């Protein structure tokens with residue numbers, strides 16, 4: 001029993017029933033499931049907004065889905081969902097509400113935190129962002145010397161980088177191509193160097209994105225960026241025209257030297273990895289314009305409303321979350337691949353890595369006791385066709401079960417030439433062929449029938465039975481991007497709720513930060529750091545020697 005009165009997850013009858021069911025299905029192949037139900041290809045599908053979700057190629061039956069839904073009911077996933085949408089403080093270790101859904105709520109919605117409706121503030125910031133973005137895009141907002149802003153550099157890390165950087169790539173064809181928009185995150189000086197080396201400081205706007213405004217990588221890069229600017233423009237007053245801040249921490253913003261009039265605010269109830277639809281999206285909004293940004297928010301809202309209201313049988317985030325639990329907890333799958341068949345989604349999986357792994361990479365339950373069940377998977381993947389010529393071999397014929405999401409679009413991006421658009425069918429033929437091959441494989445008999453010599457038959461056989469979800473949409477628009485992100489946000493939520501972990505804290509990143517601060521003087525000054533272990537001590541000495549410092 002948990003301290004909160006709940007039976008431990010792995011001791012519930014629902015969990016035990018799933019484990020037993022898994023044994024019963026051990027010898028069932030997807031080929032059998034499709035043979036037994038000719039309607040499976042259309043029956044095991046759902047729609048949400050513009051997304052068509054095919055989950056027929058999963059190792060599940062109606063009974064599996066029923067048992068999974070019972071697990072969700074027993075762990076009160078929908079109860080926690082309602083608490084989240086209402087602004088209850090479900091981030092228990094930080095005593096915070098979790099309200100990224102308020103960032104896309106309509107103007108007239110009422111969502112309260114500590115008795116205060118947060119929606120008017122959300123829209124006030126959105127309006128200020130829109131006004132600022134319009135002024136930069138139109139050339140009305142100029143740099144210190146009066147030159148038009150042609151370059152926008154977002155400096156941030158983690159949730160203050162990955163979201164806008166990903167979305168900028170995804171929506172590139174909607175961006176103002178006259179603007180150069182870059183993202184600097186790494187404290188390796190090379191990142192800022194490459195981002196600024198060919199730019200005119202007088203035409204460059206820096207957006208310093210940091211929820212806390214204390215993150216060392218971001219503050220270090222921002223300080224270097226200010227030096228780069230001032231070295232060229234020579235006047236402290238230039239900072240006001242070339243630096244804006246996105247933060248929850250006005251005091252630290254002012255301390256850094258950015259006028260808080262140039263600060264776009266968000267709130268502690270927005271987690272970093274859930275923040276790119278807040279002020280953190282300013283660089284994206286400048287790139288695509290406020291109207292497109294709002295279309296994206298509308299897309300998020302479509303899936304929020306669906307998650308909040310759809311019954312369990314038709315609730316897509318619930319389904320996707322439960323399927324992940326089925327593989328992670330009952331098939332020992334360790335990882336989950338996300339494989340987009342769109343060049344524009346090249347940073348999509350990197351974004352999801354933070355969303356999923358920082359949220360659900362936990363081993364302590366909400367009541368403080370260690371979990372006795374697997375939690376979040378390793379999330380990985382790159383655009384599909386490139387992956388086909390790299391790691392798909394392992395997915396097809398390796399010894400590990402790797403459930404995968406395939407994401408594709410019926411239409412190529414509108415601005416491609418007719419010639420390049422013609423390549424789209426080939427791209428999508430690969431998309432459909434892969435999930436088919438993964439599910440159904442190729443039997444030894446089929447291989448033999450092709451005249452393959454006996455000694456090669458085993459090598460050329462594909463076991464199949466590799467589960468995939470296919471997510472298909474007509475085209476990649478700002479709204480569809482919002483829908484996709486909200487879908488994954490809520491999927492991650494569902495899994496955290498079932499595992500009874502706090503998906504909204506991230507204590508696991510703290511220790512490394514503290515140790516880096518402690519080790520730095522050993523590198524720079526050769527200072528003796530008390531308690532440094534023998535391995536790290538020797539590595540520091542080797543580093544100093546290589547840098548000619550010892």
Ligand SMILES: O=P(O)(O)OC[C@H]1O[C@](O)(CO)[C@@H](O)[C@@H]1O
Pocket residue numbers: 157158159160209210211212213214215218272273358506509
């Ligand atoms: O926006 P901040 O406060 O600079 O934090 C950046 C990132 O650092 C983390 O706290 C830890 O990596 C993330 O959760 C967050 O997105």
